[in-house]
Amino acid sequence: MIDFDLENTAIFQNIKWSKHPFLKGAHFLKYLFLILFFIFFALFLIGFLSSGLDKSSLSRLFGFSLLLFVLFVFFRIVNSFFNERIIRLDKRIKGSSNLAEKLSFSSASAVLSSIRFARREKLSHINSTILFYFVLKENPDLGFIFTRALISYKNTIKEVGKIIKEMRGKEKKKPVFSEDLQKVIEDFPKEKQKIEIGDILSSLAKFDPVFKEILIRADLNAKDIRNLTLWLTSLKKQIEEEKRWWEYKNLLKKGSLARDWASGYTINMDRYSIGWSRFFKKRIFNAFTGHQDEVRKIERILFKGEINNVLLVGRPGTGRKNAVMQFAQKSFFGESFPSLNYKRVMELDLSSLVSEIKDIEEVEAVLSRIFSEAVSAGNVILVIPEIHDYLGSEEKAGTIDISGIILSYLHLPQFQVIGITNYSGLHDSIEKKPAILNLFGKVELSEISSEEALTALEDSVPFLEKKYKKFISYPALRDIVDYCERYLSNLPFPKKSQDILEEAIILLSRTKEKMLRKEQIAQIVSEKTKIPVGRIEIKEKEILLDLENLIHQRIINQNLAVSEISAALRRARSGIRQEVKPMGTFLFLGPTGVGKTETSKALAEIYFGSEDKMIRFDMSEFQQTKDLSRLIGSLDIQGLLSVKTRENPFSLILLDEIEKAHPDVLNLFLQILDEGTFRDGFGRKVDLKNTIIIATSNAGYQMILDAIKEKIEWSSLKTRILDHLFQTGIFRPEFVNRFDGVVIFNPLSKENLLGIAELQFNKLKKNLFKKNIEFVITDPLKERIAELSYNPQFGAREMKRVIQNKVEDVLAKALLGGEIKKGDKIKIDPETFKIIKVF
Amino acid sequence: MSRSIFLNFISWYYFERTRAIIQVWKNFLKFNLAYFSTGFLLKTFFSPWRKYQWSYGRGLDIGRYFQVFTSNLLSRVMGSIVRFFLIIIGAIFELLVFLLGIVAIVSWIFLPVILIIVFLFGLRLIF
Numbered sequence: 023m024i025d026f027d028l029e030n031t032a033i034f035q036n037i038k039w040s041k042h043p044f045l046k047g048a049h050f051l052k053y054l055f056l057i058l059f060f061i062f063f064a065l066f067l068i069g070f071l072s073s074g075l076d077k078s079s080l081s082r083l084f085g086f087s088l089l090l091f092v093l094f095v096f097f098r099i100v101n102s103f104f105n106e107r108i109i110r111l112d113k114r115i116k117g118s119s120n121l122a123e124k125l126s127f128s129s130a131s132a133v134l135s136s137i138r139f140a141r142r143e144k145l146s147h148i149n150s151t152i153l154f155y156f157v158l159k160e161n162p163d164l165g166f167i168f169t170r171a172l173i174s175y176k177n178t179i180k181e182v183g184k185i186i187k188e189m190r191g192k193e194k195k196k197p198v199f200s201e202d203l204q205k206v207i208e209d210f211p212k213e214k215q216k217i218e219i220g221d222i223l224s225s226l227a228k229f230d231p232v233f234k235e236i237l238i239r240a241d242l243n244a245k246d247i248r249n250l251t252l253w254l255t256s257l258k259k260q261i262e263e264e265k266r267w268w269e270y271k272n273l274l275k276k277g278s279l280a281r282d283w284a285s286g287y288t289i290n291m292d293r294y295s296i297g298w299s300r301f302f303k304k305r306i307f308n309a310f311t312g313h314q315d316e317v318r319k320i321e322r323i324l325f326k327g328e329i330n331n332v333l334l335v336g337r338p339g340t341g342r343k344n345a346v347m348q349f350a351q352k353s354f355f356g357e358s359f360p361s362l363n364y365k366r367v368m369e370l371d372l373s374s375l376v377s378e379i380k381d382i383e384e385v386e387a388v389l390s391r392i393f394s395e396a397v398s399a400g401n402v403i404l405v406i407p408e409i410h411d412y413l414g415s416e417e418k419a420g421t422i423d424i425s426g427i428i429l430s431y432l433h434l435p436q437f438q439v440i441g442i443t444n445y446s447g448l449h450d451s452i453e454k455k456p457a458i459l460n461l462f463g464k465v466e467l468s469e470i471s472s473e474e475a476l477t478a479l480e481d482s483v484p485f486l487e488k489k490y491k492k493f494i495s496y497p498a499l500r501d502i503v504d505y506c507e508r509y510l511s512n513l514p515f516p517k518k519s520q521d522i523l524e525e526a527i528i529l530l531s532r533t534k535e536k537m538l539r540k541e542q543i544a545q546i547v548s549e550k551t552k553i554p555v556g557r558i559e560i561k562e563k564e565i566l567l568d569l570e571n572l573i574h575q576r577i578i579n580q581n582l583a584v585s586e587i588s589a590a591l592r593r594a595r596s597g598i599r600q601e602v603k604p605m606g607t608f609l610f611l612g613p614t615g616v617g618k619t620e621t622s623k624a625l626a627e628i629y630f631g632s633e634d635k636m637i638r639f640d641m642s643e644f645q646q647t648k649d650l651s652r653l654i655g656s657l658d659i660q661g662l663l664s665v666k667t668r669e670n671p672f673s674l675i676l677l678d679e680i681e682k683a684h685p686d687v688l689n690l691f692l693q694i695l696d697e698g699t700f701r702d703g704f705g706r707k708v709d710l711k712n713t714i715i716i717a718t719s720n721a722g723y724q725m726i727l728d729a730i731k732e733k734i735e736w737s738s739l740k741t742r743i744l745d746h747l748f749q750t751g752i753f754r755p756e757f758v759n760r761f762d763g764v765v766i767f768n769p770l771s772k773e774n775l776l777g778i779a780e781l782q783f784n785k786l787k788k789n790l791f792k793k794n795i796e797f798v799i800t801d802p803l804k805e806r807i808a809e810l811s812y813n814p815q816f817g818a819r820e821m822k823r824v825i826q827n828k829v830e831d832v833l834a835k836a837l838l839g840g841e842i843k844k845g846d847k848i849k850i851d852p853e854t855f856k857i858i859k860v861f
Numbered sequence: 862m863s864r865s866i867f868l869n870f871i872s873w874y875y876f877e878r879t880r881a882i883i884q885v886w887k888n889f890l891k892f893n894l895a896y897f898s899t900g901f902l903l904k905t906f907f908s909p910w911r912k913y914q915w916s917y918g919r920g921l922d923i924g925r926y927f928q929v930f931t932s933n934l935l936s937r938v939m940g941s942i943v944r945f946f947l948i949i950i951g952a953i954f955e956l957l958v959f960l961l962g963i964v965a966i967v968s969w970i971f972l973p974v975i976l977i978i979v980f981l982f983g984l985r986l987i988f
Contacts, residue, residue, distance in 0.1 A: 039866055085986025092980045095972075099874070107873045268885045273892040280898045280947055283940065284905035286912035356895065398912055 052097035059090035140197040149200035150230035220251035312470035323463035336467030339517030410447025475515040511709035578777035612767025613723035615817025655703035664702035680717040695760035775808035806852035886962035897951030910940035
């Protein structure tokens with residue numbers, strides 16, 4: 023039994039007081055008396071100025087005005103007392119194990135209302151739905167959460183109200199908490215000092231059956247409610263903080279005078295740089311999400327006496343400039359170290375300097391003047407974006423090598439620089455100049471988490487909504503982050519998510535729709551990534567359900583293989599697969615020419631839309647350890663696998679003749695098959711979670727052929743082949759076990775070859791049909807071709823060549839020689855391979 | 862109940878609220894100094910105006926030395942004059958804030974009495 027007794031808490035007394043009409047009505051009364059005061063005072067003034075009233079009437083009007091004003095002030099004080107002392111009680115009984123002691127005023131009030139309701143209705147249990155009702159009813163603020171989640175707040179209250187009003191009981195004893203309500207209470211965050219109404223709502227989303235049902239209908243879950251609650255809390259906090267204008271922190275936002283009187287003028291610097299202080303004055307940037315640790319590191323380095331220049335290293339799009347802005351804002355409001363406060367953080371626009379002045383010597387002279395101005399001003403921190411472009415030994419268009427000039431300033435304590443660069447810039451340019459590198463303190467900027475990215479999106483919502491006059495729903499924001507994480511994993515947060523949001527709202531602004539919904543996001547992400555995200559579209563559903571038949575239109579035989587692959591894909595797309603692995607991983611074993619590659623091609627075409635979506639690797643090219651770098655890349659070369667999969671994250675990877683690859687290469691795939699990711703030569707994560715990986719091998723094919731000859735039972739063959747592969751050391755068990763399926767491809771029988779011949783001839787027929795020539799496929803021709811190309815060792819591989827030699831060549835000659843022309847109907851003699859016209 | 866809530870009100874009014882008003886007063890006093898950069902101006906009181914300084918150059922040239930010395934001195938004097946005025950303006954505002962704060966605190970403490978007096982006065986005017 024949980025220890026939860028509301029009546030024995032400090033807040034309980036306050037709730038009772040809050041119900042007192044005198045305190046409850048103070049808010050209304052203060053406004054009432056204020057309005058009345060204005061009316062009476064206005065009447066008095068009119069009477070006084072127009073001399074239309076006698077003295078005693080004027081005196082009475084003034085007397086009323088005074089009384090009303092006193093009453094207004096009185097109720098204003100009472101209302102403040104109610105808000106500050108009664109509602110925001112922070113007095114708690116210390117060391118109490120009573121969980122109710124942690125409840126905030128509104129939380130406790132909702133719980134008390136639930137208890138009273140249960141008593142009134144003589145219910146034996148107080149369940150979570152009753153609490154849910156009172157939480158909603160007593161806290162109109164929560165309307166924000168529901169509106170953003172696209173759930174009607176009013177209808178929800180009505181719906182839940184209807185459910186609880188049907189609850190009737192005859193219990194005379196005190197009602198107890200039901201099991202679901204106990205779970206809700208146990209779920210309250212233990213680490214928090216105060217359980218706010220949002221915490222209760224989040225717990226209710228997990229355990230209350232009615233709320234859960236509502237969320238399922240809206241395609242949401244408890245985590246979404248938690249996120250929305252945090253959003254609401256942060257907004258309320260922001261508004262509350264801004265309201266308290268008398269706080270020192272808020273007063274400081276007014277800025278200060280005369281800070282630069284002791285600093286020199288910076289005429290050249292002002293011309294070629296952008297000062298950020300005006301953004302902060304206009305409050306263009308308010309909240310920054312994430313990177314607090316990195317900002318603290320920047321401050322520590324700039325504060326230090328010796329090396330006081332910062333080199334900020336991070337992937338483009340990780341919010342490098344934002345981190346510097348965050349520091350600049352702290353400095354502007356005097357919230358950093360004393361020696362860093364009120365500095366002018368200036369972004370040096372080197373590209374405009376270089377483009378404006380053509381003569382390099384003159385550029386260097388101006389730059390030198392800018393740097394000396396920065397030194398003499400004594401209050402400047404220069405920000406140089408993409409600093410590696412200006413420290414390179416190679417001359418590139420639009421850049422200049424400033425190493426020589428900057429080196430003579432960097433060691434000066436009055437000269438402070440924040441250089442922004444990326445990893446390749448650091449390795450390729452800056453690390454090659456240790457004299458410069460040593461004068462910088464390095465700060466590495468990591469990517470912000472998906473939770474922080476969501477918060478960043480939420481922070482940008484008010485600005486975007488105001489600008490475009492559209493409403494942005496929470497599911498749209500959630501899906502942006504979700505899709506970015508899943509399908510754009512090669513790009514960093516927060517840029518990728520911000521870009522999608524901006525793109526979506528711009529597109530939306532061109533339509534009449536008023537709201538940004540998740541469907542629009544899915545569409546944008548699908549177009550961007552060529553991945554069919556979102557709800558499985560009807561066409562895709564049809565493909566998935568009919569996958570076996572679709573593949574069989576191209577593949578003869580191999581029923582087992584096809585059905586295993588189809589099942590895996592259905593699992594992947596319906597959302598029940600393990601998200602950490604690729605969509606499907608298969609090892610195809612079988613002799614050459616039985617359709618292993620053809621199956622893969624068919625799958626790429628049917629599922630990913632085109633055969634071009636198949637990334638093929640001949641693994642015999644990766645037989646040495648050094649070949650690994652060709653696959654994943656190194657500092658010198660780009661990796662084939664990493665580049666191709668980054669370009670096409672939704673594709674089929676075919677690893678032909680996997681048994682020929684070096685064990686180190688197999689180890690790489692061991693990780694990929696397990697986790698769906700790997701790190702490339704630059705240490706960047708490459709995501710293969712949206713790929714199907716198929717490895718093919720003809721190792722052990724002889725056993726398959728023997729099995730056919732000796733008519734060994736097919737079901738035991740797979741185990742025998744695998745045993746053989748493990749014993750001979752071709753594959754390790756842990757490698758093979760990581761595949762979703764090991765599929766044995768049957769050798770083709772003559773009947774199968776007839777089918778394949780039909781398929782091949784159909785392609786030919788189609789081509790001829792385009793030329794208005796009808797090609798009749800006859801059974802004897804198919805049989806003859808199958809006979810000529812049958813070879814158990816090479817399967818159907820010979821067939822293409824045979825058809826080319828015997829049929830296509832003949833047709834080509836006839837077409838060129840005018841032997842056959844438009845409108846003809848032809849067939850081929852199976853013995854002589856001559857064209858016969860059919861009439 | 863009413864007695865206990867009354868005591869609660871008194872403790873809120875005279876302790877919590879008065880303390881909060883004093884805190885706001887302190888914020889304003891501190892902010893005023895920060896706004897007029899008084900501490901910073903005092904620290905840099907004799908610094909040259911906008912770092913205008915001339916170099917004495919190499920070699921001994923009394924005339925040049927005197928000229929540069931005069932210019933540098935002028936720059937410092939000019940700086941200190943401007944700073945002096947701003948410091949004075951800041952100090953006037955600081956005094957104003959100080960006095961307003963005292964008025965606010967005293968008014969707050971006596972507000973209940975003032976309200977009663979005004980209320981009674983109002984009643985007298987009516988009847």
